[in-house]
Amino acid sequence: MxxxxxxxxxxxxxxxxxxxxxxxxxxxxxxxxxxxxxxxxxxxxxxxxxxxxxxxxxxxxxxxxxxxxxxxxxxxxxxxxxxxxxxxxxxxxxxxxxxxxxxxxxxxxxxxxxxxxxxxxxxxxxxxxxxxxxxxxxxxxxxxxxxxxxxxxxxxxxxxxxxxxxxxxHPVDKAAGRAIFKRYHADGAEPVVGISVRNWQHETHFKDVMAEVSDRIVRELGARVVFLPMQFPEDVHAAESIAERTHEPCTVLKDEYTTSEFLSLVGNMDLMLAIRLHALIFAGVMGVPMIGVSYDPKIDRFLASIGEKPVGSLDDVTADELMAEVRRKWNDKAVFRKRNAELLAKLRxxxxxxxxxxxxxxxxxxxxxxx
CATH class of the missing domain: 3.40.50.2000 (Glycogen Phosphorylase B;)
Structure with a gap:
């Protein structure tokens, strides 16, 4: 039956x-x-x-x-x-x-x-x-x-x-993500740092912080910054409001994507910095080191499950704190990939x-x- x-x-x-x-x-x-x-x-x-x-x-x-x-x-x-x-x-x-x-x-x-x-x-x-x-x-x-x-x-x-x-x-092939990057002229030899943001209540402090971090990532790491919208179109607007505050170039993805395309996009990133929970989880699925900023207990809970914790919350995070964690993850990407993969295998x-x-x-x- x-x-x-x-x-x-x-x-x-x-x-x-x-x-x-x-x-x-x-x-x-x-x-x-x-x-x-x-x-x-x-x-x-x-x-x-x-x-x-x-x-x-x-x-x-x-x-x-x-x-x-x-x-x-x-x-x-x-x-x-x-x-x-x-x-x-x-x-x-x-x-x-x-x-x-x-x-x-x-x-x-x-x-x-x-x-x-x-x-x-x-x-x-x-x-x-x-x-x-x-x-x-x-x-x-x-x-x-x-x-x-x-x-x-x-x-x-x-x-x-x-x-x-x-x-x-299941993890997916990275070809679809590369094709999307190419359409946005965001492909090439540079490493990529993904940032996933959302609007939250009336908070604006974190937008200034994210804009400064985006600029510092470009200048200090020689990386390309790509904003990934998880809620369409609200997150596009949130990302654009941060991009307007930046001085260095960055890319805001402005389209709606399937789950497979999102996974492929994240798979092409070298580091994921996210407020959105499932941007962090996509990073875990695709083996990408991650950094979370908390706005809700679910962020703290997920990061705790893989032995990590958020770098501050939307109302108190600082650019210096975030950049310190970015450098730590950047310098030891292979170590964090391996450690996260072991913990995520159990969660899978x-x-x-x-x-x-x-x-x-x-x-x-x-x-x-x-x-």
Whole structure:
């Protein structure tokens, strides 16, 4: 019998990290069971279907969502930072509502490699605790999320710490990235430092810092700086606002890319300096040394999982601190590549385990029943 899975997450919104999570999830689930039927709830169903080759329904189409869940064996909620209310207060309740629908229909429910929290406020904590304790399985991508679950009093489901789904994705060839660099006249013999930024609240301090660091990288290292947009087009605007502050040449990539193209681009870089979590994770997948600047606990948690820590946060990072870390990584690139590769190999296995656990959950069940 064909097994059916509905996937709920922040998909179809032109965010490279979330699209990569979905691509990795589909890749590993498909490897394990090529006959799976997967339906993805998306902000842009046409884009999701075209990009990932799956059935997709609108995140606002409640009748379609109910119908898909009714015929499903499993709801996967994730991955990513869906269950938090710092970047958006309303989205937490939306994702919990989808989970609640599946629970009411007595379907299996898995929180898939989620980054839990921060969740702030009595009502949000109560809703998360009540619904979280009704799901069948929770995997989280870091130990900080385990601590948040414990703080919230979510103890009834099986809970396991795995890793971000993107870490299970296969590395790609670098040719596509080289072709994109060539189109932007950013190819040649110079080494490349990638910078991935985002706008955050009303912070502007970090933009001055990043512009100075970009200039110093060009002058001191003889490298080319390329800004990589992970959320389109918002990150393009953020990168352009930094490029306007620079005095040395830099390149801002201004197009929307597939997960494979992003990985290929990052693979052609010698160092990745990022505010975006999945720019760091792409660097890990492609064996590129990385430097993170924190704006959210998920950055700190991922870097801790590979034995590193961020160089300050958006509101206090300095150009001197960043350049000191850039020089340290630059001078010993081979050492950091080797060390990161060893740690990431373990995380890659844990990332793949998410899909294995999902299929175990529905392996011996009768459709529509719940343990």
């Amino acid at each position: 064909e097994r059916r899975i509905v996937v709920s997450g922040y998909y179809g919104s032109k965010n490279a990290g979330d699209e990569a999570m979905l691509a990795a999830m589909l890749e590993v689930l498909g490897d394990l069971d090529p006959k799976l039927h997967i339906t993805v709830i998306s902000a842009s169903p046409a884009d999701t279907s075209e990009r990932h080759g799956v059935e997709s329904i609108s995140w606002l189409g409640i009748p379609s969502i109910i119908k898909a869940l009714w015929h499903a064996d499993l709801l996967i909620s994730g991955g990513g930072s869906l269950l938090q209310n710092v970047t958006s207060r309303r989205s937490l309740y939306y994702y919990l509502a989808i989970i609640f629908l599946a629970v009411v229909m007595r379907k299996k429910v898995m929180l898939y490699a989620q980054g839990i929290g921060p969740i702030i406020g009595g009502l949000a904590e109560f809703a998360m605790r009540v619904i979280g304790n009704r799901v069948d399985l929770i995997t989280v991508r870091d130990k900080g999320s385990l601590a948040e679950l414990a703080r919230l009093g979510i103890t009834k489901p099986k809970i396991e710490c795995t890793a971000d789904p993107v870490l299970a994705i 296995d844990l990332a793949a385990r998410n899909a294995e656990l999902a299929l175990q959950l529905i392996g011996n069940q009768e459709k529509g029943t719940r343990r």
